[in-house]
Amino acid sequence: xxxxxxxxxxxxxxxxxxxxxxxxxxxxxxxxxxxxxxxxxxxxxxxxxxxxxxxxxxxxxxxxxxxxxxxxxxxxxxxxxxxxxxxxxxxxxxxxxxxxxxxxxxxxxxxxxx
Amino acid sequence: xxxxxxxxxxxxxxxxxxxxxxxxxxxxxxxxxxxxxxxxxxxxxxxxxxxxxxxxxxxxxxxxxxxxxxxxxxxxxxxxxxxxxxxxxxxxxxxxxxxxxxxxxxxxxxxxxxxxxxxxxxxxxxxxxxxxxxxxxxxxxxxxxxxxxxxxxxxxxxxxxxxxxxxxxxxxxxxxxxxxxxxxxxxxxxxxxxxxxxxxxxxxxxxxxxxxxxxxxxxxx
Numbered sequence: 001x002x003x004x005x006x007x008x009x010x011x012x013x014x015x016x017x018x019x020x021x022x023x024x025x026x027x028x029x030x031x032x033x034x035x036x037x038x039x040x041x042x043x044x045x046x047x048x049x050x051x052x053x054x055x056x057x058x059x060x061x062x063x064x065x066x067x068x069x070x071x072x073x074x075x076x077x078x079x080x081x082x083x084x085x086x087x088x089x090x091x092x093x094x095x096x097x098x099x100x101x102x103x104x105x106x107x108x109x110x111x112x113x114x
Numbered sequence: 115x116x117x118x119x120x121x122x123x124x125x126x127x128x129x130x131x132x133x134x135x136x137x138x139x140x141x142x143x144x145x146x147x148x149x150x151x152x153x154x155x156x157x158x159x160x161x162x163x164x165x166x167x168x169x170x171x172x173x174x175x176x177x178x179x180x181x182x183x184x185x186x187x188x189x190x191x192x193x194x195x196x197x198x199x200x201x202x203x204x205x206x207x208x209x210x211x212x213x214x215x216x217x218x219x220x221x222x223x224x225x226x227x228x229x230x231x232x233x234x235x236x237x238x239x240x241x242x243x244x245x246x247x248x249x250x251x252x253x254x255x256x257x258x259x260x261x262x263x264x265x266x267x268x269x270x271x272x273x274x275x276x277x278x279x280x281x282x283x284x285x286x287x288x289x290x291x292x293x294x295x296x297x298x299x300x301x302x303x304x305x306x307x308x309x310x311x312x313x314x315x316x317x318x319x320x321x322x323x324x325x326x327x328x329x330x331x332x333x334x335x
Contacts, residue, residue: 097174097283101182104148108168108186 008047016040119144119192121183123176124200128154135163137206148179177287181280196269204267208307212269221303222274223295226267230306258292286327
């Protein structure tokens with residue numbers, strides 16, 4: 001195993017430990033915990049079997065090396081997460097507007113009932 | 115007798131709000147000012163001028179303020195709601211022209227237009243660049259066939275206000291209301307209005323923001 005692979009696996013291990021700590025403190029729920037656990041597990045496997053990925057890509061006729069391929073996939077996943085976050089923020093923003101409106105109308109009703 | 119309310123969204127409008135309320139008063143039964151978390155004396159002055167004042171604790175944008183005004187007007191049992199700007203750029207006497215098609219039962223919603231008979235002193239850049247672009251976008255992408263794609267002066271029946279819920283909290287609410295009016299197959303009318311520009315208003319970047327907001331709204335529904 002190459003030193004770079006060992007470093008990458010150690011980084012993943014730190015994230016997995018952090019994940020278990022968050023679960024223990026109930027910061028994240030069961031679904032989030034398992035989603036991230038599976039994500040890091042697949043990332044770990046990809047690093048361990050990086051040579052096999054190289055071979056697989058060569059067989060497919062892709063010129064990129066395994067690590068480059070993982071990098072491209074990583075960027076795509078990041079873009080997907082940013083997109084999802086943007087939608088979640090838009091939803092929260094709408095809820096904040098609803099809440100602001102609810103409070104404003106209740107206050108006005110109280111004020112003008114007097 | 116139909117009850118008419120004027121909904122005025124206002125943000126830091128202490129210079130104009132009292133005059134706007136005074137101008138509008140002869141033409142409507144109730145005036146509802148939505149103070150969108152102004153940092154100045156907008157609320158105080160509007161209240162002194164005799165309007166109902168609803169205050170947002172945090173700034174949520176003009177679209178959000180209009181929906182708050184609609185909700186409150188519906189609670190008051192209003193029959194016709196008029197949307198009017200708080201910066202004194204519309205003429206209050208034109209409210210009677212705006213509500214006329216509704217009173218005659220010819221329309222469910224009436225949009226003001228600067229591009230019909232009357233002339234607005236529209237800045238050149240707006241007239242030649244921004245509005246043709248906005249018009250092309252609303253016609254081609256949204257399928258709205260109105261002469262003025264971005265006009266805040268409108269009137270609607272109670273039933274229309276119940277159907278159209280404004281979800282875009284900022285400036286994209288104009289296109290949203292127009293799109294919904296057509297998709298709900300409401301009877302739409304346009305009335306020529308006058309606009310007096312005190313400042314430049316919407317910039318080209320504002321137009322792109324409207325398109326972005328409409329896009330995000332579509333995706334996050």
